[in-house]
Amino acid sequence: MTTGLYVHIPFCRSKCGYCSFASIPWKEALAERYWRAVVREMEIAVAGQERAPETVDTIFFGGGTPSLLPAGHIAGILDACRRLFRLDPDCEISLEANPGTLTNEKAQAYRSCGVNRISLGGQSFADEELTAIGRVHTVRQIAESMAMLRSRGPENIGLDLILGLPGQTEHSWFDSLDKTVALAPAHISIYMLELEAESPLYQSVAAGRQTLPEEDSVAGWYLQTIDFLDARGYGQYEISNFCRSGCECRHNLKYWLRQPVLGFGAAAHSFDGGSRSANVADVARYVRAVENGMSPVAWSSVVDAEAEMGEMLYLGLRLNRGLDWEAVRRACRSDRLVDCESALKEMAGIGLVEWQGNRVRLTRRGMLLSNEVFQQFVQPWADH
Ligand code: SF4
Missing domain, CATH: 1.10.10.920 (Arc Repressor Mutant, subunit A)
Structure with missing residues (x-):
């Protein structure tokens, strides 16, 4: 059985109104210590194994906003992966990026260090919807990011959208879908907006300052979306995921098929086929633990x-x-x-x-x- 590696990069420019992911604002000094801690955690994990590590056939940099990290840090982590694990020659190496954090140089550096798949968080093609959820990028920056990636970066690009945003209408939703398809990504993810009670957007909606579209309408748009994308060559393969033939995200398939994935970094989860574990979510605590040679694992449990x-x-x-x-x-x-x-x-x-x-x-x-x-x-x- 092959293994996937997940690397969590917890930094973001600022917190989006709906975010429930493990992410904190960018801190340069901490980010510098962080990527070295991730490499150290990998070294400790491999040194502690009694048998040779399995072949790694997917690596996924998720976040947070991994594209905020200097490309050199990503390259450093990938060097460690190559040194410590047996990488399949056809290894899928994905990185989540947000519009507004990419440059031509970064796109090129990703390709050079082996990243071969980018998942771009577009979320909407209406500026007022992006503002309503606290995204720090504009619609124009989505297209600019795609252009940079197309000319210099990895060829396999996925674009993410969110359905059910404040102020979203049937017209604006299908306009976002039209514009997504026009950019011809290989993969499209459609996530339903889900709000945790403590998120600022939930509070804002609860206080009547922002309004979400009717649930029934959103359900109808979702069903229409399946046909809309299918007619344009994007087959649905998972509740939230659509792609051109053969462009499924191989890393995410591992989660749904219960295949092993080793997680590194703050809040990263691991599954070795028999037990699950997760690292501490607090970034500073994670870094301190690894720097002091202690385990960053917060909990682990055998799957009965x-x-x-x-x-x-x-x-x-x-x-x-x-x-x-x-x-x-x-x-x-x-x-x-x-x-x-x-x-x-x-x-x-x-x-x-x-x-x-x-x-x-x-x-x-x-x-x-x-x-x-x-x-x-x-x-x-x-x-x-
Ligand atoms: S970019 Fe993603 S991880 Fe970062 S704050 Fe926004 S939703 Fe959260």
């Missing part, structure tokens, strides 16, 4: 049979291909599988899932109500 079954179901069902039920039966050690099979058969009766022979998958209605469907299956690490 029950949790394993829950994961197989709610992660696998996110994919359009769904689950091969015979394979689930063979792999699953939990006695509760029979109950889950009955639950899925009941859900088929109300149109949330569909069975085709041995395969079970969400219907479109099931995708809209996926949180309700997944609640049937335990989420083992949600407590952490």
Whole structure:
């Protein structure tokens, strides 16, 4: 089995109004110590392994805003990956970037150091929507970033949009989609806006200062989006993800297929096939721990049979291909599988899932109500 590496880069220019990710404002001195700490953490992890590390076939720099980091830091981390792990020659190396943080030099440096996939956080093609959610970039900068990447950077580019933004209308949503498709990315992610109660945008909406579009409207736009993108050559392969044929994000597929991913950096999660763990989220604490030769792991837990079954179901069902039920039966050690099979058969009766022979998958209605469907299956690490 091959392994993926995830590297968390926690710095952002400023905090977006809806953000619930582990991110802090840019601090140059801390960023300098941070990338060295990530390399040190990798060295310690590899030194502690009894057997040779598996072949690494995906690396993902997520954040935060990894493109805020000087390209030299990214190159330094990738050098360490090559020194410490066996990298597959066809390794997918992705980096999340935000418009306004790229330059031609950076785009070129990414390509030179081996980054071969960029995921660009466009979010909307309406400036007033970007302002409403506290993004620090403009629509023009999305196109400029795409142009820089196209001329000098990695060729495989994904563009992310958010559905359900304050002030968004059917017209502005499909205008954003039109403009996204016109830029011809290989991959498009469509995320539904989800607000944590403590986020500034949630508070603003609760206080009536900003208004979200009606839930029913957003649900309708999502369903239309699947057909809209399909007609333009972007097939849906996961609830939120669409791509040209063969351009799925191989790293993210590992999460849904429960394949091992080792995480490095503050708040990074790891799964080794049998247990899950996460590093401390506080960036300064993470750096201090690694610099002092201590473990940055905040918690770890063995995935028991029950949790394993829950994961197989709610992660696998996110994919359009769904689950091969015979394979689930063979792999699953939990006695509760029979109950889950009955639950899925009941859900088929109300149109949330569909069975085709041995395969079970969400219907479109099931995708809209996926949180309700997944609640049937335990989420083992949600407590952490
Ligand atoms: S760019 Fe992403 S990680 Fe950074 S504050 Fe905005 S939503 Fe959060």
